[in-house]
Amino acid sequence: xxxxxxxxYFDTLLALLEQEDPAVAESFGRHVHWGYWSDPxxxxxxxxxxxxxxxxxxxxxxxxAQVGDNLAILDVGCGFGGTIASLNERFTGLHLTGLNLDxxxxxxxxxxxxxxxxxxxxxxxxxxxxxxxxxxxxxRVLAVECIFHFPxxxxxxxxxxxxxxxxxxxxxxxxxxxxxxxxLIQLGKLLPLEQGFYGGVDLTYTLDDYRRLAQETGFTxxxxxxxxxxxxxxxxxxxxxxxxxxxxxLSATIQTGITAGMSHLHWLLYLILGFEKPGK
Numbered sequence: 001x002x003x004x005x006x007x008x009y010f011d012t013l014l015a016l017l018e019q020e021d022p023a024v025a026e027s028f029g030r031h032v033h034w035g036y037w038s039d040p041x042x043x044x045x046x047x048x049x050x051x052x053x054x055x056x057x058x059x060x061x062x063x064x065a066q067v068g069d070n071l072a073i074l075d076v077g078c079g080f081g082g083t084i085a086s087l088n089e090r091f092t093g094l095h096l097t098g099l100n101l102d103x104x105x106x107x108x109x110x111x112x113x114x115x116x117x118x119x120x121x122x123x124x125x126x127x128x129x130x131x132x133x134x135x136x137x138x139x140r141v142l143a144v145e146c147i148f149h150f151p152x153x154x155x156x157x158x159x160x161x162x163x164x165x166x167x168x169x170x171x172x173x174x175x176x177x178x179x180x181x182x183x184l185i186q187l188g189k190l191l192p193l194e195q196g197f198y199g200g201v202d203l204t205y206t207l208d209d210y211r212r213l214a215q216e217t218g219f220t221x222x223x224x225x226x227x228x229x230x231x232x233x234x235x236x237x238x239x240x241x242x243x244x245x246x247x248x249x250l251s252a253t254i255q256t257g258i259t260a261g262m263s264h265l266h267w268l269l270y271l272i273l274g275f276e277k278p279g280k
Contacts (some may be wrong), residue, residue, distance in 0.1 A: 003084045005102045007149070007199040009252070014104055016245070019027075023047045023244055027054075027237070030112070033145035033173070034234040034270065036227060043233030050237045057173065057231070058083045059090075061144050064223040064274035065171035071092050071139040074163065076128045076156075077146025083107030084121060090184040092117040099126045136165045143172040148201050152162035157217040166279020170219065173227075175259070176269045177204045193212055194250030207271065214275050223274030228263055235260035 016024040037043050041054070041159045062083070066265045067073065069094035078098030084116065087096055096119055100106050115121040126132045126157025127223035128143070128150050141160045150156050160170045185204055207224070212273060214221050237254055262268035 005104075007102065008197050008241045008249075009199065010102065010105065011199075012249075013053060014108075016153055019143065022240060025224070026053050027241065030080060030085060031058060032047070032079045032084075033057060034231045034278075035237070036230045037233055038230065040230060042235050044175070045129065045233070045237050045240055047241075048190060050234075053233070055080070057227075058086050060225075061171050061173050061272055062087065063143060064225065064272050065140045065142055065169045066092065066274075067140055071095070072098070072137065072165075073140040073142065074099060074131075074133070074138045074143070075142045076110060076131075076160075077143055077149065078123065079105055079146075081106075081113040083111070083122065083142060083144050084123075085113045088113060088116060088119050092119065096121045097133075098123045099128065099131070099199060101125065101127060105131035107274070119130040129159060131163050133163045135162055137163045138264065139165055139168050141168070141170045143170075145173045147172050148203055148205075149199065149213075151200075153202075153205060154213055154217070155221070157213055161217050161219060161277055162278045166277060168277045168278075168279075170275045172208075173270065173272050174205065175203050175263075176205060176207055177203060177211070177262075178267055178269070179208060181262075181267045182206065196255055197249050198255055203268070205273070206243060207269075207280040210273055219277060221273070222276050223272060225272040226267075226269055228266060228270045232260075232263060234253050 007229050013028055025048045031054035035050050035056060035118055036057035037053050069091050072095040075098045078084060084096050084098045087094055104126050106125055129152050138228050143163055223259045
């Protein structure tokens with residue numbers, strides 16, 4: 001039985017890509033995540049600029065994982081294969097695997113991303129919390145802005161630890177609230193993102209939760225990078241793109257607006273986190 005997919009924003013993206021909308025194709029045809037600007041004041045608020053910023057974010061997560069040539073790399077929640085494409089273009093001798101629950105996204109990835117530079121690429125449908133791979137199969141595991149969709153972060157960490165080789169690295173990016181904000185999220189539903197345009201989203205994991213989780217699963221924390229400020233131009237672009245497309249989805253506007261407000265206040269952080277499995 002095929003898994004149930006509740007990601008309305010991907011439904012919208014896929015429909016617009018099928019219609020060959022040029023702004024959507026340029027900005028989200030490869031990467032489907034926030035952008036990174038080294039100097040946010042230089043953001044141009046165009047699809048081309050946003051696409052480049054999204055590529056920079058991917059590269060920042062890969063850097064946290066200490067990616068290099070001749071490695072076996074698993075990208076969990078791979079979307080349209082943007083991170084796999086980036087690695088494929090920049091490194092050689094890689095065995096690249098993209099995993100996603102949504103076969104529709106994988107179909108696009110298989111069409112768009114072709115192996116080069118002595119690399120190999122596979123796109124596999126599967127569950128991040130039940131990885132369909134043998135123990136110690138990968139040197140690196142990546143999860144670029146997707147872990148908040150997973151039903152169980154602890155289970156994912158356990159699975160990532162299992163499939164990593166000794167000395168392997170896990171790197172991810174996530175929206176992480178300050179600890180004092182948690183009662184507001186839990187009681188007041190200040191961040192009502194569990195349903196609506198972005199589907200099932202859990203933004204209740206604090207940095208302390210991640211540190212505890214890493215310790216409990218056996219990882220050593222290697223990277224804790226706050227790039228909130230560098231991602232802020234994303235929100236202006238999303239609102240601009242929505243206006244261009246005539247967006248009438250109220251939940252998209254509300255959810256993006258709340259996230260934008262909390263991010264600008266620095267109550268909700270955008271972090272890159274890196275972890276190492278001991279053994280080398």
